[in-house]
Amino acid sequence: xxxxxxxxxxxxxxxxxxxxxxxxxxxxxxxxxxxxxxxxxxxxxxxxxxxxxxxxxxxxxxxxxxxxxxxxxxxxxxxxxxxxxxxxxxxxxxxxxxxxxxxxxxxxxxxxxxxxxxxxxxxxxxxxxxxxxxxxxxxxxxxxxxxxxxxxxxxxxxxxxxxxxxxxxxxxxxxxxxxxxxxxxxxxxxxxxxxxxxxxxxxxxxxxxxxxxxxxxxxxxxxxxxxxxxxxxxxxxxxxxxxxxxxxxxxxxxxxxxxxxxxxxxxxxxxxxxxxxxxxxxxxxxxxxxxxxxxxxxxxxxxxxxxxxxxxxxxxxxxxxxxxxxxxxxxxxxxxxxxxxxxxxxxxxxxxxxxxxxxxxxxxxxxxxxxxxxxxxxxxxxxxxxxxxxxxxxxxxxxxxxxxxxxxxxxxxxxxxxxxxxxxxxxxxxxxxxxxxxxxxxxxxxxxxxxxxxxxxxxxxxxxxxxxxxxxxxxxxxxxxxxxxxxxxxxxxxxxxxxxxxxxxxxxxxxxxxxxxxxxxxxxxxxxxxxxxxxxxxxxxxxxxxxxxxxxxxxxxxxxxxxxxxxxxxxxxxxxxxxxxxxxxxxxxxxxxxxxxxxxxxxxxxxxxxxxxxxxxxxxxxxxxxxxxxxxxxxxxxxxxx
Amino acid sequence: xxxxxxxxxxxxxxxxxxxxxxxxxxxxxxxxxxxxxxxxxxxxxxxxxxxxxxxxxxxxxxxxxxxxxxxxxxxxxxxxxxxxxxxxxxxxxxxxx
Numbered sequence: 162x163x164x165x166x167x168x169x170x171x172x173x174x175x176x177x178x179x180x181x182x183x184x185x186x187x188x189x190x191x192x193x194x195x196x197x198x199x200x201x202x203x204x205x206x207x208x209x210x211x212x213x214x215x216x217x218x219x220x221x222x223x224x225x226x227x228x229x230x231x232x233x234x235x236x237x238x239x240x241x242x243x244x245x246x247x248x249x250x251x252x253x254x255x256x257x258x259x260x261x262x263x264x265x266x267x268x269x270x271x272x273x274x275x276x277x278x279x280x281x282x283x284x285x286x287x288x289x290x291x292x293x294x295x296x297x298x299x300x301x302x303x304x305x306x307x308x309x310x311x312x313x314x315x316x317x318x319x320x321x322x323x324x325x326x327x328x329x330x331x332x333x334x335x336x337x338x339x340x341x342x343x344x345x346x347x348x349x350x351x352x353x354x355x356x357x358x359x360x361x362x363x364x365x366x367x368x369x370x371x372x373x374x375x376x377x378x379x380x381x382x383x384x385x386x387x388x389x390x391x392x393x394x395x396x397x398x399x400x401x402x403x404x405x406x407x408x409x410x411x412x413x414x415x416x417x418x419x420x421x422x423x424x425x426x427x428x429x430x431x432x433x434x435x436x437x438x439x440x441x442x443x444x445x446x447x448x449x450x451x452x453x454x455x456x457x458x459x460x461x462x463x464x465x466x467x468x469x470x471x472x473x474x475x476x477x478x479x480x481x482x483x484x485x486x487x488x489x490x491x492x493x494x495x496x497x498x499x500x501x502x503x504x505x506x507x508x509x510x511x512x513x514x515x516x517x518x519x520x521x522x523x524x525x526x527x528x529x530x531x532x533x534x535x536x537x538x539x540x541x542x543x544x545x546x547x548x549x550x551x552x553x554x555x556x557x558x559x560x561x562x563x564x565x566x567x568x569x570x571x572x573x574x575x576x577x578x579x580x581x582x583x584x585x586x587x588x589x590x591x592x593x594x595x596x597x598x599x600x601x602x603x604x605x606x607x608x609x610x611x612x613x614x615x616x617x618x619x620x621x622x623x624x625x626x627x628x629x630x631x632x633x634x635x636x637x638x639x640x641x642x643x644x645x646x647x648x649x650x651x652x653x654x655x656x657x658x659x660x661x662x663x664x665x666x667x668x669x670x671x672x673x674x675x676x677x678x679x680x681x682x683x684x685x686x687x688x689x690x691x692x693x694x695x696x697x698x699x700x701x702x703x704x705x706x707x708x709x710x711x712x713x714x715x716x717x718x719x720x721x722x723x724x725x726x727x728x729x730x731x732x733x734x735x736x737x738x739x740x741x742x743x744x745x746x747x748x749x750x751x752x753x754x755x756x757x758x759x760x761x762x763x764x765x766x767x768x769x770x771x772x773x774x775x776x777x778x779x780x781x782x783x784x785x786x787x788x789x790x791x792x793x794x795x796x797x798x799x800x801x802x803x
Numbered sequence: 804x805x806x807x808x809x810x811x812x813x814x815x816x817x818x819x820x821x822x823x824x825x826x827x828x829x830x831x832x833x834x835x836x837x838x839x840x841x842x843x844x845x846x847x848x849x850x851x852x853x854x855x856x857x858x859x860x861x862x863x864x865x866x867x868x869x870x871x872x873x874x875x876x877x878x879x880x881x882x883x884x885x886x887x888x889x890x891x892x893x894x895x896x897x898x899x900x
Contacts, residue, residue, distance in 0.1 A: 234849050235889065262835070269850065311862065319859065343862045371850035381843070387837070388889070402892075448865055450892060452832035455839060456893035459832050472864055702850030743867055 168375035170198070170273050176295050177287065179359050180220055180254050180279030183285030184294045189273045197690075198229035199254055200664035201246035201710050202274065208717045209787065213795065217249040217351065218333065218358035220280035226267070226275035226324070226364065229667020233265035235384045237391060238688045240454020242266040242324075242341070249351025250335055250567055250589045251611040252514065253722035254714045257349055258615070258664055259324075261341035261459070266322040269368025274598035281360040285324075286314070290674045291365040300632045303331065303604050306505040314365045325363035326353040327507025329555040333357050335567035336512035336554070336590070340504055342390070344461070344474040345511035348509035349589060350610055350734040351567075375695030383688040387681055396624075396677030406450070407478040408440050414481070415622050417643060419594035421486045423541055424518040425584050426736055428594030429743030430486065439493045443475065451475070458671050469494055475563065476500040476510075477571040482592050483514035488521065488547055491530030502548060506555035507787025512614075515590025516568045517550050520560065522582045528575065535559035565678060581655035584732045585722060586612030595625040596735050597745035600649035601639070604656060606731050609714040617657035618647065620675060630678050644745060646754040650761035658707030662686055665706065683707075709783055711766070712775060716788050719774050719797050726773040729759055769799040776800070823875055823898040824884060831867045831894035833860030837886035844878050844885045856886050 167189075174192065176185040192202045204224040215221045224246040232239050242264035244705035248255030265472035268273070271292035284299040300309050302325075310325040312750045322341070324586045329337035330353030337353025352782025356362070374380045391397050400409050414420045418429045446466050451474050462475045476497070484499045489791050523529040523537035531538065535553070537560075539544050553561030563571050568590050572583035582592045589611035595602035604618030621631070622643030635655065639647035656675055662683050663670050663786050674682050683700035691697045718724045730736075739749040763770045776799045779788050794799035841854035851857070855875035859868045878884040879895070887897040 233839070235836070235843060271854070308862075369850075371846075371848040371852070373848050377847040379844070386810050392891075420853075449829060449867075450832045451860075451865070452891070453835035455836045456832075457836070459892070465865070474862075474865065742834040794833060 165743075166375070166400065166695065168373050169234070170691070171268050171271050171370065171372060173292070174270050174274045174276065175272050175289075176278075177294065177296070178279040179277065179281040179285065179296070179361060179755065180219065181355055182296055184296070194546050196706060196710060197694075198273070198665045199227050199232075199241075199243040199667045200245060200258070200661065201706065203227045203243055204254070204256065204710060204713050204717065206276065206739055207245060207247065208713050208791065211247060211721075213448055213720050215247065217247045217255070217355060219455055220359070221278065222247050222355060222358075223276060223278045224355050224359070225274060225276050225354065228264045228268050229665055231689055233268040234374065234693060235455065236386055236666070236668050237672045238458065238768045239385075239667065240456075241667055241669050242267065242347070243664055243667070244339060244347045244352055246350070246352060246355050247329065247353050247721060248589075248610060251587045251722055252611040253587065253611065253718035253724060255350035255352065255355075256610050256714070257339075257347040257352060258454075258670070259339070259341055259345050259347035260669065261322070261345035262454045263322045263324050263341045264667060265454050266366045268369050268372055269370050270366050271368065271370050275364065277359065277361060280358065284360045285361050286361065286363040286365060289364065289434075290367055291367070299360075304328065307507050308343055308505045310363050311343060314363060316424055318367055320426055321365050321367045323365045324364055326356045326361075326508070327505060327555065329507040330357035330732050331362075332557050332565065333557065334508070334555060334557065334565040335570075336509045336565075336646045338509035338517060340507055343505055346453055346504065346509060347351065348511055349564070349613060351512075353507045353509075357682070360532075366519060374693050380689070380692035383685070383692050385687050387689065388457065390685070391672060391679060394677055394679050396679065398605070401458045401460070401671070402450070404473070406459050407463070408443070408476060410478050412480045413623065414478070416593070416744065418740050418743045418748065419623065421482055421594040424522040424582060425491050425591070425594070425732075426522075426738075427741040429740060429745070430595050431742065434489075434491060438481070438485050438493060438496065442493050443497075447475070453669070455648060456669060456671075458669075460671070464477055464497060466494070471501070473496060473497065473501050479498065479592055479685045482594070483510045484547070486594075487514050487518040487544040490547060491542055492544045495548065497582055499544075499551060502551045506551065508551065508555055511592035512590045513551065513554055515584065515592070516571060517554065519568045519579075519583055520550070520564060523575065523579055526576060526578070526582070528579050533560060534616065543673065556638050570660050574755035574760070581733060584734060585723070586732070587614075587728050592744030593618075593733065596740050596750055597748045598643040599646045599750075599758065601643070601752075602650050602731060602750055602755075603762060604653045606755075607729050607759075607762060608655070609711070609718055615651035615670065616660055619652040619656045621652050622649075623680075624677065634678070636785045644748055644759050646751075647674070647761075648760055649767055653762060654765045657711050658704045659683060661675045661707035661710040662703045665703075666690055666712070705783075709785060712783060712785055712788060715766075715768070715775050716792055719792065724773070726759065726771065729773060731755065772799060814851035824871070824875070824877060824887070825896040825898055826892050827896070828867055828869065829894075830892045831858070831869065832892050833858055833867050834891070836889040836891065837895060840889040844881070863888055
């Protein structure tokens with residue numbers, strides 16, 4: 162792909178080696194032969210540069226902070242940042258996409274991406290200002306929370322944007338994440354610990370540059386079209402504008418039985434519980450809607466509770482699954498406190514709540530006793546104990562030492578039946594209820610980074626998409642029936658590709674079909690991309706790149722973590738214990754039917770059904786010869802399907 | 804001799820001067836769409852640095868400050884200022900008299 166003029170992109174990528182303290186600037190063009198931005202370029206670098214035996218916390222591991230050609234422009238939700246590295250939790254693909262204002266600021270500072278490798282001998286942070294990258298001493302920041310770190314780094318200029326880790330990352334906790342603007346988390350994958358292992362406390366960025374557009378008039382026409390689609394979308398208006406943001410979806414999640422309860426003992430909350438913590442309860446504290454950079458969609462709210470001394474941007478949907486559901490917390494103030502605590506200590510809410518809920522269940526079943534829990538009684542919903550455990554986890558105190566290992570490793574240490582209660586996908590804690598919605602489940606169990614609903618998890622069933630749209634988009638009238646297994650793989654594979662396109666463009670997922678069928682598909686992103694960069698691409702061209710990216714990630718997983726078909730199965734509990742209440746009472750993930758969905762999924766990708774690995778002929782069809790060579794070298798390329 | 808200005812000419816002259824950019828701080832989400840739209844008006848690039856409108860949202864209190872530089876020309880020649888056009892929560896409203 163040629164782009165000598167740097168339209169859309171700003172044209173430079175910075176490579177920082179923390180061991181040698183070197184900073185090297187490279188042209189973005191160098192990396193665009195395969196993919197055009199964000200997650201695409203990052204995953205390609207990881208696949209081609211990282212040796213399979215490198216430990217995620219080793220200095221050789223690479224962590225990449227990248228944007229896309231639409232980041233920082235008027236294309237909606239354009240402040241996104243992709244963070245990619247080898248996953249500390251699964252050992253395979255690590256990828257996270259985070260909002261806030263960092264991605265756009267990085268581009269205004271003159272960089273499309275920052276690639277960090279090595280390990281500093283002492284704590285440092287990166288200061289990036291108008292094309293200058295300086296490695297600064299972070300002695301005064303070490304030990305500080307993400308909130309304190311951000312406040313200190315913003316003292317010089319309040320427009321500086323900061324990403325940082327908290328004590329959890331410094332202490333190499335598996336559920337540690339990276340935090341931007343106090344509340345936006347690059348969650349999952351243990352990225353906080355990866356930065357901690359590099360002794361990299363934070364990155365601060367301030368930019369006064371500009372992003373040029375190849376065809377400004379045509380670009381604005383494409384922007385207006387997308388803006389119009391969003392403004393006219395009933396999903397956006399009803400769910401994200403006059404509400405508390407994504408938290409509003411809790412009602413639908415409960416109706417659809419995707420709200421986990423007490424470590425997945427159920428996927429539905431009773432009416433009595435729901436009323437205690439429904440979005441309305443929080444509305445009295447809301448002072449305004451909050452949107453991230455250039456977002457016409459409001460993801461959260463700001464809460465002020467003066468009598469409790471609480472001022473914070475509110476939480477989103479995942480927090481309802483995690484700390485309200487999986488741990489059965491019913492106290493709204495404590496729920497907000499857990500959100501503040503996780504963000505400031507730099508803990509991912511999905512992973513941290515997962516391992517804590519596991520400990521609660523073991524206590525309930527008598528596998529753990531007070532002797533193991535530092536004298537604490539782990540009673541479901543006890544907010545004081547839960548808040549205490551969050552701190553212990555971040556600082557590895559007492560039982561926190563065990564919990565810091567993540568649910569898979571911790572369950573191997575405890576043994577006995579504790580492994581059955583460790584609810585994870587490829588070693589990473591599960592956040593969502595998945596028994597009732599089969600397409601949603603398939604996307605989550607096959608997600609390359611190990612769970613999460615932000616890859617292939619289709620919401621077509623939860624949205625009850627009409628048979629007409631189902632036929633038009635996927636040739637299947639049942640796509641809107643959440644508990645039907647057949648045909649869902651098609652939607653999952655399509656959504657996977659669309660998400661890859663969105664991540665490569667460097668914008669947010671909430672403008673896409675994933676959120677509502679009336680929203681954008683690849684054609685709209687292609688129009689934005691083509692007019693911004695001057696490289697003409699159709700929606701199909703972009704979707705093909707999406708498919709290639711999926712194959713790059715699959716190859717990374719095969720080589721680095723050796724995942725097989727069995728690793729794409731849901732946790733045992735969800736295949737054996739049905740949902741106990743709600744509209745979808747009795748639903749579970751039937752093993753045989755899940756296997757059939759997986760068959761269909763691998764077939765659509767052209768992967769081997771026995772191992773789930775990639776086949777030569779499918780990769781040849783995509784022209785991915787370098788991936789063939791890499792897989793062949795490792796002896797993990799399937800020549801013939803069995 | 805003092806030039807007498809006709810009433811309709813005076814109104815015509817005043818028209819641009821009495822257009823207002825109304826700001827409703829409570830509705831603002833702090834997304835900065837107005838900032839980048841503004842820079843596009845000035846130079847067809849995206850760069851908050853050259854924008855006449857600047858938004859700042861406090862992480863601590865959630866409070867928002869909106870500053871308007873005196874070089875704002877209310878997007879002369881456009882149907883409405885671009886900051887207003889791309890303000891999703893309608894915190895910015897253009898009143899043309």
